[in-house]
Amino acid sequence: MSDAQNGVLVRAHDLTIGWGGEALLEELDFEVKRGDVFAILGGSGTGKSTILRHLIGLERPMSGSIELDGRPPTLEGRPQIGVLFQSGALFGSMNLLENVALPLRHWTELGETEVLTVAAAKLRLVGLGGFESHLPAEISGGMKKRAGIARAMALDPPLLFLDEPSAGLDPVTASHLDDLILSLNHNLGVTIVLVTHELHSIERIVSRCILLHRDRRGIIADGDPRELATSSTDVRVREFFRSDERARGAQV
Amino acid sequence: MTATTRDEATTALTVALEDARDGAVLRFAGRLDAGTVATHWREARRRATGASGSLRLDLTELEALDGAGAALLVQLSRDLAREGRDGALVGATGPVAALLDLYAPKEKVPPPRPEELHESFLAHVGRRSIGATEDFVSGIAFIGAFTRASLAAALRPTTFPLRDWVVQLSRTGPDGVAIVALVNFLVGTILGFQSAVQLERYGAELFVANLVGLSVVRELGPLMTAILLAGRSGAAFAAELGTMRVSEEVDALRTMGLSPQRFLVLPRVAALAITAPLLTIIADAMGILGGLAIGCGVMGLTLNAYWIQTATSIETVDVVTGLVKAVFFGGIVGLVACHRGLSTSGGAEGVGRSTTAAVVTVLFALIVADALFTYLFTLYGL
Numbered sequence: 001m002s003d004a005q006n007g008v009l010v011r012a013h014d015l016t017i018g019w020g021g022e023a024l025l026e027e028l029d030f031e032v033k034r035g036d037v038f039a040i041l042g043g044s045g046t047g048k049s050t051i052l053r054h055l056i057g058l059e060r061p062m063s064g065s066i067e068l069d070g071r072p073p074t075l076e077g078r079p080q081i082g083v084l085f086q087s088g089a090l091f092g093s094m095n096l097l098e099n100v101a102l103p104l105r106h107w108t109e110l111g112e113t114e115v116l117t118v119a120a121a122k123l124r125l126v127g128l129g130g131f132e133s134h135l136p137a138e139i140s141g142g143m144k145k146r147a148g149i150a151r152a153m154a155l156d157p158p159l160l161f162l163d164e165p166s167a168g169l170d171p172v173t174a175s176h177l178d179d180l181i182l183s184l185n186h187n188l189g190v191t192i193v194l195v196t197h198e199l200h201s202i203e204r205i206v207s208r209c210i211l212l213h214r215d216r217r218g219i220i221a222d223g224d225p226r227e228l229a230t231s232s233t234d235v236r237v238r239e240f241f242r243s244d245e246r247a248r249g250a251q252v
Numbered sequence: 253m254t255a256t257t258r259d260e261a262t263t264a265l266t267v268a269l270e271d272a273r274d275g276a277v278l279r280f281a282g283r284l285d286a287g288t289v290a291t292h293w294r295e296a297r298r299r300a301t302g303a304s305g306s307l308r309l310d311l312t313e314l315e316a317l318d319g320a321g322a323a324l325l326v327q328l329s330r331d332l333a334r335e336g337r338d339g340a341l342v343g344a345t346g347p348v349a350a351l352l353d354l355y356a357p358k359e360k361v362p363p364p365r366p367e368e369l370h371e372s373f374l375a376h377v378g379r380r381s382i383g384a385t386e387d388f389v390s391g392i393a394f395i396g397a398f399t400r401a402s403l404a405a406a407l408r409p410t411t412f413p414l415r416d417w418v419v420q421l422s423r424t425g426p427d428g429v430a431i432v433a434l435v436n437f438l439v440g441t442i443l444g445f446q447s448a449v450q451l452e453r454y455g456a457e458l459f460v461a462n463l464v465g466l467s468v469v470r471e472l473g474p475l476m477t478a479i480l481l482a483g484r485s486g487a488a489f490a491a492e493l494g495t496m497r498v499s500e501e502v503d504a505l506r507t508m509g510l511s512p513q514r515f516l517v518l519p520r521v522a523a524l525a526i527t528a529p530l531l532t533i534i535a536d537a538m539g540i541l542g543g544l545a546i547g548c549g550v551m552g553l554t555l556n557a558y559w560i561q562t563a564t565s566i567e568t569v570d571v572v573t574g575l576v577k578a579v580f581f582g583g584i585v586g587l588v589a590c591h592r593g594l595s596t597s598g599g600a601e602g603v604g605r606s607t608t609a610a611v612v613t614v615l616f617a618l619i620v621a622d623a624l625f626t627y628l629f630t631l632y633g634l
Contacts, residue, residue, distance in 0.1 A: 058507070075506045081507065083503075083504065083507040086500065087499050089499060089500035089504035102508065154508075155508075
């Protein structure tokens with residue numbers, strides 16, 4: 001049965017990735033189904049963001065293959081994916097509206113008025129109505145992330161990659177961002193692949209995850225995070241999902 | 253054999269080497285912390301390495317241990333183990349054991365020895381050579397990608413980033429006029445002065461006009477302008493693109509299917525290829541004016557004589573070859589600076605590094621290109 005039929009949108013097969021001839025992660029195998037909110041989890045330095053960069057096509061794997069909807073990732077042509085970078089990566093010289101309008105201008109035949117209308121609607125979608133003419137330097141970190149999501153959603157891609165969407169945000173803002181991600185997933189049917197280590201977000205929004213471990217140089221768990229947290233036989237897995245509790249316990 | 257070192261003033265630490273049935277034991281007693289490590293560690297280590305055969309480190313009587321002490325103990329234990337001399341840390345209890353565990357987690361791969369952290373000279377040379385080769389190859393790939401982006405824009409002119417190009421034209425051109433004019437005027441006066449001193453001996457003062465005019469128009473006008481552009485615009489390009497690179501904006505462009513070559517590099521290089529010859533025209537004029545100021549102001553030539561002498565000595569081909577060079581120089585400044593900017597890595601520090609590298613590489617490339625041009629022009633009698 002082909003990937004399109006069984007609903008697999010992202011497939012990584014026997015994937016080995018690394019820098020300068022040195023493997024960081026070896027023989028990864030995982031797949032993301034259409035409609036998933038899929039998380040790549042792991043401690044810092046395990047290569048979560050690096051996997052993401054490979055899935056997007058920014059880096060070439062050392063060996064193995066990646067398929068997005070049956071095709072290898074490419075940066076040529078009209079993009080089929082949207083990407084939110086960790087810092088938001090908005091273009092500093094353009095206001096928010098122009099940032100969102102950029103891919104629309106280039107990849108659609110829309111006229112100038114329509115482009116601006118669509119871009120403004122995308123900003124309202126992420127709750128940034130009224131901030132169209134602000135420059136990235138004039139808005140907060142959480143707003144930058146939301147603007148980044150609006151830009152990533154500009155061309156209505158079916159697949160969205162988010163690199164640590166709630167990192168560095170206060171709990172309230174982070175929770176709003178989680179709402180937004182859930183809403184994109186539920187209401188617009190967008191499949192989401194995200195890198196995170198915020199356990200709150202994982203519990204709330206993630207439907208499937210893989211957990212990376214540095215010593216193992218690969219995946220040590222694959223499944224529903226809530227099940228893994230309670231019933232995994234691997235002590236490292238349970239420890240990862242408990243680390244937040246322990247941190248909170250230590251504070252009291 | 254029993255040996256004991258004891259410092260009467262600070263009885264804080266005792267290190268004793270004892271023979272036991274199953275090999276020697278180095279017994280630590282008292283406190284091993286910042287204070288005693290400084291005074292006792294060298295001696296303890298000498299005892300350990302001076303002995304032969306299996307040696308264990310007994311910490312049963314060690315009362316206190318700090319981070320420095322733990323790190324040194326763990327290193328000593330590892331060194332002994334590496335030499336096949338056991339080196340086991342035994343008898344630690346309570347906080348001492350807890351701290352040792354922190355410094356000696358059960359790693360599969362032992363950490364490198366301190367001396368292994370320093371790269372050897374040969375390894376350094378090797379790494380730098382590989383880096384230089386990769387730089388060269390990536391530079392060629394960059395030129396290829398730029399050519400492709402230029403062709404694509406030429407085939408579909410509507411995709412040319414017109415707005416960015418205009419912005420870059422204004423930033424590289426009009427904003428640089430004052431400094432280009434001033435510097436080239438001064439270069440003209442310097443040339444005038446230097447040549448006047450020599451030519452006066454032969455009563456050939458009038459030829460100052462030829463010398464200044466030709467050197468400025470053929471060589472110094474384009475070169476000085478390009479050098480100023482490297483400092484002004486080249487550094488700015490590298491810093492700007494470098495910052496975009498480290499803040500992932502370049503990656504963001506790529507994921508939107510937009511080529512950084514076309515959107516960032518093309519408008520900048522195209523802007524410099526236009527502004528460099530335009531600025532060179534100003535530079536030529538100001539250089540000649542500089543020579544004229546010396547010729548007429550200091551050496552007493554008449555304005556008319558100097559002007560006619562200049563006009564007859566400089567031919568159209570001299571001006572054109574100078575301007576052709578200027579176009580290429582502008583392109584070189586833009587390409588090299590953008591390449592350096594886009595290959596930035598390593599945060600704010602990386603941006604600083606690529607800005608410096610951009611200016612240095614551009615200057616080097618300019619001189620090489622100028623030599624090449626001079627050779628070619630001479631070859632074809634231009």
